[in-house]
Each structure stands twice: as structure tokens, then as C-alpha cells.
Amino acid sequence: MNEVLGILSAMLSIGTPLMIAASGETVLERAGVLNIGLEGVMLCSAFFAFLTDSATHSPWLGLAAGVVSAVLLMAVSSAFVIKFACDQVVTGTAVNLLSLGITGSLFAFAFGKTGKLVAVESVPKNEAFLSLNPLMLLAAAAPLFAWILLTKTRWGLAARGCGESPESVSALGFSVIKTRLQASGFAAVCAGIAGSYLTIAQTNSFAPNMTAGIGFVVLAAVTFGRWSIAGTVFASLLIALGYGAQFWLKAKQTAIPYQLFDALPYLSALIALICAGRSSSAPASLARPFSPK
């Protein structure tokens, strides 16, 4: 029983940032923008949340700072990819490198060249049971909000149009640029919360490059989820369960090489993909820049 709770706890802990960030990313991709720089945005918000928390001893101020930094960084990258119609993959890669460099340097600057492991204040946590914390509520709220936004509102229809055929949306009198920027703003807030979660709720510390690929896992979850909110949530949970099982299996001291368990999250995502089948596919204009004539 204890061990089941252990796996569940790890699953929730890892699934929370996945689901929050994936909600934002799904909306953004449905609007036709692929945010390869998600990893960098999450790292940036993780760092600034950590920095603010360590200075003010308030995880909530840290969360605010994390979200603001994510929005600012996304505003820069969105200016390139949405406004100036730059290549989204190249720009995203630049954002990742930029964020890795800036956070690493500032961390060295703020905490000394040889670095000190610093622990910061955490959001309130129920340590006795599954390490539950208030940010986990957002893991449920964000997908719900994103789903309503995409499927039940006029804006969502326009956004989805931007992902399928931006020319038609533009011809109907909507601004593709503006809609995509709004989607980007929503994705930024989600990525900011998810990134901040890593430092102020999950680990209460920071290490250079600590996101360690989680941004790319989110991108994978959106793809595996076939660009539907429900699918994405399902894929995120399966990946998170893969992680939880991985830690448990490793702790069990089997003779199987541990690298095999490292593959579990991706394996479970692949299975999710197979189960999802070919019911729906990528937005037709995903990652295609749009320049109004």
C-alpha cells in the first residue's frame, strides 16, 4: 500500500507541471504555433521563482515572478515567430540556449562562483499524504480551462482556425497575429506556473539546467495526445506514471540495467500514441508562419 502511494505521489509530482504546461502548449499549437522554446521558458520561470523566493521567503511572490518572467521571454520569442514570421524551430532553439545561459550565469552570480546549494521556502504541502499542494489543483483546472477556451468560445474557434487555415481566418476579418499572440500569452502563463512549480513546490532548490528536458516531454505529450486536451492529459498522466514506476522499480534493486527503466516514461507515451490511433491529426498549419498580405 505504502509503495502504491509512493508511485502515486511521484506520478502527481511529475504530472502536475506536465499537465499545466501541456494545456497551454495545446492551445498554442492548435493556433498554429509550435513552441520549441518551452523548455527554456520553463527553466527561466523556475529560476526567477527560485530567486524571488530565496530573496523574499515567499513562494507566492516566487510564483508571480516565475509567471512574469515566462510571459516576458515568450513575448520576445512570439515577436519573432508570430510577428516577424521567423522559423519557429530555430527561434525556439535560440530561446532554449538563451535561457540556459542566462539562468546559469545569474545563478553563479547570485550564489557565488562555486555555488551554494540553497533551499527555499515551499508552498504549503501535505507531507504525510502524497505531498499534496495547492498548485496541484491547477493541474486539474488548467486543462479544463483550456478545453472550454478551445471548444466552447468564439475565440477558441478563431484560434483553431489559425492552426488549420490562417488565410481563411484572416479573410473573415480576424487578426491571425493577434489571436496567436493571445494563445501565446496563455501558454506563457501555463509554462510559467509549471516552471515555478519545479522550484517552489517540488524540489525547493535550483540547479543549472534543472528542467532536464521536461519541456520536450510536454511537447511530446501534446503530440501523443493528438492535440486534444483530453488526449494530452491522458498522455501526461501516462508519462508521469512511467516516471513513478521507474523510481519504484529502481528502488527494488533488480538486476535489470537501470537505463531500461529510464525509457519507461517514453515507452508509456508510445503506448498511449498507439492506443490513440489515427483519430485526429496535427493542425494543418502547425509551425507555419503567417504573414498578412
Next chain:
Amino acid sequence: MNRVFIALLIAASIAGCSSNTPSTQTQPKFKVALLTPSSVNDSGWSALAYDGLMGIKQELGAEVNNVVAATPQERRDAMRSYAQQGYNLVIGHGYEYNQDGIEIGPDFPKTVFVSSSGTKTAPNVGTFRFYLEQGMYLLGMTAAKMSKTGVIGMVGGPEVPSIESTFVGFEAGAKSVRPDIKVLKAYTGSNDDVNKAKQQTLALIDQGADFIIHQTNAAAGGVFEACKERQIFAFGTNSDQTSAAPDTVLASAVIIAKPAFIQLAKEVRAGTYKGEVRLVGMDVGAIGIAWNPALKPRVPKEVLDMVADAESKMKSGALVAPKNEF
């Protein structure tokens, strides 16, 4: 227009990288470079080497420089460019730099390449072998003596021979005082992923472990956070990591690189250094145990006495901590 922006961005980043132009060539200065596998602000493995480099700078007035070089390509590029810039000593902090030194060394006979751990040597290529297993052995003894559950755990980042060897030392120390102790081991595969380190530690605690030692470098915060949540003791490694979690880190097995680095630099400057594998341990003060002063009173006196006794035996050579060769 966009292309111009990106080109500018790339140009700026290249300019930023290459700002380390060699100094004036009129008066050759003794120059020492350090290559680390991770950022020197990890407050652990790489940080202690940086500390040693600063020691060389102060003691010998040497011109020093350091860079993170992790991939094989980065390592060789960095070693070659330091050698080309006339650096007298290039220290690669990890066993992986040993092979690179062997390959590059013959091209630059005026530069000495030394790696931290490794077994291969050449006239201008040698290695340090920090005998951290000694410190790990003592911490293993402490954990086994104090454990209530009879289960203790080790969490590693990537599975590399040097880390595996320190775990061998820890396990041997534990079994030396309590043969039936169960020692769990798990690798996360990452030095950066703090949460993986945390979740893996929690999983070991769920299996009953009530003492945890780690080798996760910068991700150590996750290990300590897990131990803090479950209110058990953790051990630090490489550097004194008490400050990271003052209520959780009972003691750290530390490497003090400074004296060994300074000695090496002096020999290289004097031209007396010959490539060799140099084992540096407790006998020369390179390895030690740093207790957390706030928690030390909670360690039973018999355990402290036992550790102090084993430590003096290690210094005299009467007690040998096991280690792997790699």
C-alpha cells in the same frame, strides 16, 4: 530582416565566447587551466576543483582560466586550445579527461595534462586519484551503526565508474560494522534533474532506507529535500554540504583539492613533474569527514569514537578502503 536579427544574435554569442584572448606574449606567465564536467557552481565535485584552481592562483600567482567541457568534442577542443595558448598545466576534472590527455598530449609536449582519476599515463600526462572511498567508508560505518531499519540507500546521477567506486567504499564500510545491513542503490542517470533525484530518494525511503548518501552533484538539493520531507539523515559528498540542508545533512565526505593541486602546479612549474597516477587520500589531508556541528551531538559517542579510530587507521595504512580501478 529576421535573418539579420538571428545573425546578430549568433555573432554576439560567438563574440561573447571568444573574449578570452591570450595575454601579452612578452613575459610568459605560468598558466593553469581547469576543465570541469559541470558548472563550477554545483557546490560539489566541480566546485572543489575550482577551489583548488583558486589556490594555485593565490599561491603561485598563476594566470588561471576555467571552462565547462562535457562532451568528447568540447573536451578535446578546450584542451587543444588551452595548449595552443601556451598553458603549462591543463587539469581535466574527471576520469573522462584521461583518454583525451593521452591522445592530445603528444602534440603538445610543453603542456602537462592531468585528469582527476584515470589510469593512463604518458611523459606529460598523468592523473590524480582522489581516494574518496575512504570518506565514504567512514560514512557507511556511521549509517550502518545508527540505522534503525537496517536499510540504507545510495542515490547516484549517471552511472560512471568513479561514482560506482565510491558506492563500493560506502557499502564496504557499512557491512564492516553490520554485515546484515541492506544497502540499496539507484541511479537517476542525470546530474541536473533535481526532481528525479528527489523522487528516486523518496522511492528508496519507501523501501525502508533511513540514511541516504548521494552522488548527484548539482541535483543534490532534491536528495536533501526528500530526506527533509521524510525526516531522515542524509550525507553530503565531495564538499561540505551542511549549508544545503542544515537539519538533514549529518556529515559530508569531502575532497580538499587545494593542497594536491598546489603541489602539482609547483612540480609542473619546476619542470619535475613526470606523468603518473597519484593516489591522494587521508594521509595527505585530501580526504576528510565534515560533521554538521549542529547535528553532531546526536551521533552516539561510540559511533564517533569508532569513526575516529578507523580514520587514524586509514591515515597510517592499517585500514584500506576498497576501491575499483577504472
